[in-house]
Amino acid sequence: MSTGRTTKMLVFSSFLTILSPALNALETDWLELKEGHEGQKIGAKVHRIKLPELSGDGGQHLILTIPKDELKSTGNVREVVVVGKRGDKEETLPGTHYEWSEDYENDNYGLIIKLEKMENYPIRVYLKDDLPLPENH
Numbered sequence: 001m002s003t004g005r006t007t008k009m010l011v012f013s014s015f016l017t018i019l020s021p022a023l024n025a026l027e028t029d030w031l032e033l034k035e036g037h038e039g040q041k042i043g044a045k046v047h048r049i050k051l052p053e054l055s056g057d058g059g060q061h062l063i064l065t066i067p068k069d070e071l072k073s074t075g076n077v078r079e080v081v082v083v084g085k086r087g088d089k090e091e092t093l094p095g096t097h098y099e100w101s102e103d104y105e106n107d108n109y110g111l112i113i114k115l116e117k118m119e120n121y122p123i124r125v126y127l128k129d130d131l132p133l134p135e136n137h
Contacts, residue, residue: 025129026071030085030122033062042070044125047110052118059095059115064125065108071127074100074109081126082113093119 029039031046038045043066050061071077080098083090095116100109111125 025081026127028064028125030124031064032122033120043067044111045108047105059117060119062113062115062123063101064111064113065105066111066127068107068109071109074102076129077127079128080111080113081128082115083124083126084119085122085124090124093123 026042028044029041031037031039031044033046033049035046035049045065046062047065048063050063052058052060077100080096082093082096084093093115097114099112101112102109113125
């Protein structure tokens with residue numbers, strides 16, 4: 001085996017090792033926080049946005065629908081990570097909680113995301129299985 005080929009294989013293997021955590025997370029497109037907005041990547045849709053009540057916890061609740069043909073079961077999802085995008089900066093939103101509604105509507109899962117505070121910029125949702133995401137997400 002030549003040195004050039006060995007080097008290429010090592011670089012490719014390193015690249016796959018770095019990417020492997022992200023490959024084990026199903027992700028949405030960037031979703032605008034507007035009711036009815038639908039992403040193309042897995043067909044996730046912003047079904048409803050519930051604004052916080054005056055005496056409530058301060059954050060809004062988002063109900064996303066995810067087609068069951070894209071996500072076979074919610075049982076394999078160990079963590080839901082929500083990333084926000086402000087301009088060119090992406091950051092994981094802190095204090096995010098979620099719950100599933102198994103049979104929401106028209107063969108979709110309902111993903112109810114509770115945000116810690118009011119947000120109005122696009123979000124991306126990662127549905128993780130057992131492996132961690134890259135450090136920047």
